[in-house]
Amino acid sequence: EAQVTQNPRYLITVTGKKLTVTCSQNMNHEYMSWYRQDPGLGLRQIYYSMNVEVTDKGDVPEGYKVSRKEKRNFPLILESPSPNQTSLYFCASSTYRGENQPQHFGDGTRLSIL
Amino acid sequence: DAKTTQPTSMDCAEGRAANLPCNHSTISGNEYVYWYRQIHSQGPQYIIHGLKNNETNEMASLIITEDRKSSTLILPHATLRDTAVYYCIVRVLERSSAGNKLTFGGGTRVLVKP
Numbered sequence: 001e002a003q004v005t006q007n008p009r010y011l012i013t014v015t016g017k018k019l020t021v022t023c024s025q026n027m028n029h030e031y032m033s034w035y036r037q038d039p040g041l042g043l044r045q046i047y048y049s050m051n052v053e054v055t056d057k058g059d060v061p062e063g064y065k066v067s068r069k070e071k072r073n074f075p076l077i078l079e080s081p082s083p084n085q086t087s088l089y090f091c092a093s094s095t096y097r098g099e100n101q102p103q104h105f106g107d108g109t110r111l112s113i114l
Numbered sequence: 115d116a117k118t119t120q121p122t123s124m125d126c127a128e129g130r131a132a133n134l135p136c137n138h139s140t141i142s143g144n145e146y147v148y149w150y151r152q153i154h155s156q157g158p159q160y161i162i163h164g165l166k167n168n169e170t171n172e173m174a175s176l177i178i179t180e181d182r183k184s185s186t187l188i189l190p191h192a193t194l195r196d197t198a199v200y201y202c203i204v205r206v207l208e209r210s211s212a213g214n215k216l217t218f219g220g221g222t223r224v225l226v227k228p
Contacts, residue, residue, distance in 0.1 A: 004157070031214045041157070043218045058215065087182075090157050094214045101214055104156030 002027045004090050006106035013081060014114050021076045021109050023091030029104070030073040031094045033058070034066065036087040037108075043090070049074055079112045118202045123223040126196075132189040134222055136202030139183040145206050147178060149187045150216070151198040158201070158218070161187065192226045199223050 004025045013019055025032065033048040035058075043057030049068040063085055065077040074093075078085060088110050092103040119137040138147065149161040162169055162176045166186070169176045175188040189196055199221040209210040 031168075033215065042220075043216065047213045048215065049197035082163075088155065092157070092216075096214070102163070103158070103214060103216055105159070107157050108155060110155075 002104065003083040004088075004091055004093055004104050004106040006109050008109060009107065010110050012112040012114065013080045015082055016080050019078050019081060019111075021078075021089060021091075021111070023076065023106060025074075025091075025096050025104065026072065027095070027104065028071065029093035029095045030071075031096060031101075032068065033092045033103075034070070034074070034076045035090045035092065036060065037090065038087050046076070046089075063065060078111075081111075085114050086111060086113045118219055120200075120202050120220065120222045122220065123225070124226045125227055126189075126192045126200050126206075127190055128194060128226055128228050129190050132192040132196065132226070135166075135184065136184045136187070136188040137184045137221070138202070138204045140181050142206070147176065147182075147185050147204040148205065149176065149200065150203065151157060151172070151196075151200045152197075152221075153198040158216070161200075171216065178190055192224075194226050194228065197224060197226045 007022045030051045034046040035043045037043050044060045046064050047058050047066040049055045052071050055066050090108050091106040094101050094103045146165050148162050148163040150158045152158045162174050164176045178185045201218045201221040
């Protein structure tokens with residue numbers, strides 16, 4: 001089954017404690033993105049990757065890091081989490097091939113930073 | 115990407131067709147109309163997209179007016195599981211566009227009632 005898998009689904013942690021949210025896709029997609037979703041602000045892109053070893057900042061990259069060492073994985077790293085990073089996070093992937101390039105989203109990771 | 119306008123919310127009876135309007139009066143000739151939905155706290159899900167012709171797939175139909183300034187998403191037989199926020203997005207199909215970034219507006223909150 002084609003899917004984007006995020007882990008963990010829920011995490012409560014404390015300020016300053018480094019954490020990583022993993023994302024993996026099994027569709028051989030070139031593009032991968034991280035979004036955060038906050039009430040009243042919609043979906044905002046954090047970082048994206050066009051392919052292996054190619055990453056770039058989205059609209060709200062401050063406080064986050066990413067890496068793309070393998071095509072299927074795109075982890076999101078919070079080196080020193082702060083309360084303003086409490087949010088619902090989504091990983092997404094898509095291909096650039098063909099006319100229809102819908103985004104496939106994971107089920108989300110709800111992070112609470114205390 | 116062109117701006118879209120959707121009603122904030124609408125109710126629909128289970129088993130009936132749900133017609134979701136979207137205005138995109140500033141749409142350009144090379145912009146597609148995409149529809150996604152998001153069931154509460156899950157990842158957004160692609161529904162359908164089109165350029166100027168009407169489109170149908172297993173989930174829904176998309177009717178685009180001849181001047182392309184508005185469109186309607188039709189869920190032919192709404193079920194309780196179709197309760198979600200539905201997003202109409204107008205965007206250029208650029209393969210280098212920020213990793214295929216999606217920008218969601220407010221969407222229409224659809225409640226399917228028994």
